[in-house]
Amino acid sequence: MGLIVQKFGGSSVADAEGMKRVAARIVATKKAGHQVVVVVSAMGDTTDELIELANAVTPIPQGRELDMLLTAGERISMAVLAMAINNLGFEALSFTGSQAGVITDSVHGKARIIDVTPGRIREAIDSGAIAIVAGFQGISQDTKDITTLGRGGSDTTAVALAAALDADVCEIYTDVDGVFSADPRVVPAARKLTTVTYEEMLELAAAGAKVLHLRCVEYARRYNLPIHVRSSFSPNEGTWVVENHPDGGTMEQAIISGVAHDKSEAKITVVGVPDRTGIAARIFQAIADNDINVDMIVQNVSAAATGLTDISFTVSKAEGQKATGVLQRIQGEVGFASLIYDDTIGKLSLVGAGMRSHPGVTATFFAAMADSGVNIEMISTSEIRISIIVKEADLERAAKAAHTAFGLDADQIEAVVYGGTGR
């Protein structure tokens, strides 16, 4: 008997039938003897519909009021889910983020969790009930206003609650079978991973894999809380996100766990930048001051004759226009020649903890790209990740080539690489 936190997304509870199916799944876990806490998102398209309603009365909804509005979505789904469970003869009690003790800062629309004080949840499950908690929402410590956690907020709620309750596992239910070695829509030979480490998952998420959000994985790593990503449509085991691969150093370990691709970025090149100390800092300070996140940066070797250099960096396409605007405003001060904006690029990343002990990864990777005729425009690396920027048109070909080059294709591998986790 353990304590299990389960998170169901909006597509799993899109209608009454989905609610009943999820309720049955929750009850099965309860019947197996576990204490169960469920985190649920708003039903189907509810959040989008509420945003549309807001936009019908104002082009710029205030953050406080928008959070008040959007949190109605989870309030509806959690109450209906509790009813559906009650209808199966099991006691279920629903709680808002505030009631569940999810305390946040006051940044409406993307609040961060400061503390979780789940006294009422503990009381509910200790009394034998199933606790249903609204995902995505909290209450601000200072103003006592309702807040929302931003994208992927319900996953973060689930992991934060699981950590605060010292749960045995946080199960994230989704419409895929788990975390894959690549996006199966792009790389048909992609396989479901049995295990990934927090570190790998963080790199995969940062590199564009959409299964789990960065924040929830960070949270899980900080508390060493196992996450089990699995399908809400099948009883099969999914992917465990844990501290270490269970085979440790004893068994053969794959060098690369996964290949991620990302089409959401654009490349900005600042041409003819005076190659003086402090100039690059000035450019990126201006970008940061406007809350724009920079991903990859490359600075060319300065041409000795001119004393000028080019600096390229990538930002989210959504922030591309804002970034070029910022740069235009400091053009006189910085003294660069011109800007080039390119939103037809793609990012390909290889992630794997095994990279640390296998120095040849970069060579293998670049050879595979060359063999496929893919030109590499930018490169960035971390301890367990290599990312490259290529033409968007080359991205899918590049992903398939890398997947094959590292022996990740399903027919290259015996069933599972790492073996079961034993959990």
Add this chain to the structure above:
Amino acid sequence: MGLIVQKFGGSSVADAEGMKRVAARIVATKKAGHQVVVVVSAMGDTTDELIELANAVTPIPQGRELDMLLTAGERISMAVLAMAINNLGFEALSFTGSQAGVITDSVHGKARIIDVTPGRIREAIDSGAIAIVAGFQGISQDTKDITTLGRGGSDTTAVALAAALDADVCEIYTDVDGVFSADPRVVPAARKLTTVTYEEMLELAAAGAKVLHLRCVEYARRYNLPIHVRSSFSPNEGTWVVENHPDGGTMEQAIISGVAHDKSEAKITVVGVPDRTGIAARIFQAIADNDINVDMIVQNVSAAATGLTDISFTVSKAEGQKATGVLQRIQGEVGFASLIYDDTIGKLSLVGAGMRSHPGVTATFFAAMADSGVNIEMISTSEIRISIIVKEADLERAAKAAHTAFGLDADQIEAVVYGGTGR
């Protein structure tokens, strides 16, 4: 400059256009120099849709969860209304019942307000903002669970908040122009009343007039808080509900203020009841023990020969089946002969503070009924009300006849009876 609480119902804020119109109305009050607190209901049919959703997963939704679900409706409308006001350049902050300090008992679905501690509302309006409060909802003192106030709950929220804030007036906006001397759909000659007393309004509400609910009028009377019932579609004065008619005893006062009718009751006759002490008490105790409200009661004179009597009473049609079930279970113990259930009756009531000083009202009323060929089945009176039960088919004819008999028809009256209130 004063403090005005305004309440808008669901039909006034059914869509974005309605929201904008109501926002403009609120802003106009603010511009006139008043502090404004607004209580708002769920948009249009939202509450019905949420109930439908609940019924799609369970035939018997738990009260706690149903309240959690339904309160999402006001959360949506209050946030959208706040946005619409913000969009006009005025600051508006929305508050849930809990945030507004509406403390209730724990009876889900029909909680009663125990206390109102509107600290955050006071703070908001003192800072110059317009406060928008969710109607119909509160938080239970004991369990800290979300509760709803039941039918007419938003009116009660508005009056309770107005009392706690010591507001100058509570304006209840509706889709009619005010309180009428009769339902204009039934009595076309009905007139809008300029003033009614709390006492009259209570009797009218109890007698089936639907404009204001009993509980909100009771609340207003207890705190001597003026209610102004008016149309959300016109700027005209509506009806003031106050302690006394402004002309007091000095001007000619109408004997009858209004005629109310009600088709929601059914008549149950218990036939052949042994006429012994305690038997009637036993019957009505059993009814009360099952939370069934009895309205009118008539006991026939006992037939000396048999020692048996008949007892008739009315209950809401919705509780008719439950009531007959209760009686069948005690038939053996009480020893009555049979039950007659009649749900084709109607209740007609005359209400007026002037009745106290005009003893001839009953005679005039009954004569009007006789002249119209309406048979009276039951009679009950209070100090300022006379109610009769007639055949449902006779009800509308009876209402028109009574309205005319007491000189209430629009063409019988010079514009207004009581004159303005001077407020």
